Amino acid sequence: MPVPLRANFSENGLRLTSRARRGNSSSLVVRSVELDQDTLVAISVGVTGLAVGIGVPIFYESQVKSSETRENDQPCFPCKGTGSQVCRFCVGAGNITVELGGGEREVSKCINCEGSGALTCTTCQGNGIQPRYLDRREYKDDD
Numbered sequence: 001m002p003v004p005l006r007a008n009f010s011e012n013g014l015r016l017t018s019r020a021r022r023g024n025s026s027s028l029v030v031r032s033v034e035l036d037q038d039t040l041v042a043i044s045v046g047v048t049g050l051a052v053g054i055g056v057p058i059f060y061e062s063q064v065k066s067s068e069t070r071e072n073d074q075p076c077f078p079c080k081g082t083g084s085q086v087c088r089f090c091v092g093a094g095n096i097t098v099e100l101g102g103g104e105r106e107v108s109k110c111i112n113c114e115g116s117g118a119l120t121c122t123t124c125q126g127n128g129i130q131p132r133y134l135d136r137r138e139y140k141d142d143d
Contacts, residue, residue: 067132076124083126087113 035043075081086092090110094117098106109115120126 072129072132074130076121076128076130078123079121079128081128083121083124083128084118085121087117087119089113090117092117 076083079085087094087110089112090096094110094113094115095107096110098108100106110117113119121128124131
């Protein structure tokens with residue numbers, strides 16, 4: 001005759017209801033598992049975190065692969081597709097005028113653009129095409 005056994009682990013949030021077979025108390029068969037709400041939330045958060053932790057890198061990798069197959073012809077936003085930007089120091093003049101006082105002025109070549117009045121666009125590196133979002137992470141050393 002089977003003897004019903006019950007184990008209650010309420011401090012862990014787990015409650016097992018089990019029953020022994022034919023009087024042998026060493027072999028337990030779990031009939032039901034009852035979990036409290038906090039345990040269910042913890043398990044669901046863990047499963048969701050695992051799914052997101054695996055899914056996001058896979059998604060980004062698939063986006064990189066699909067972007068490599070498409071042609072990128074979007075013009076660069078900061079330089080409007082020209083590949084160069086007007087120097088902010090000399091405002092495109094190529095030289096800087098300094099008022100010395102007493103009506104004297106000194107005109108010198110702009111040290112930022114070296115007198116050209118324009119700089120290579122740092123967003124597109126001078127090619128006029130807007131880089132894709134995932135391509136912007138690439139570091140290019142100018143030295």
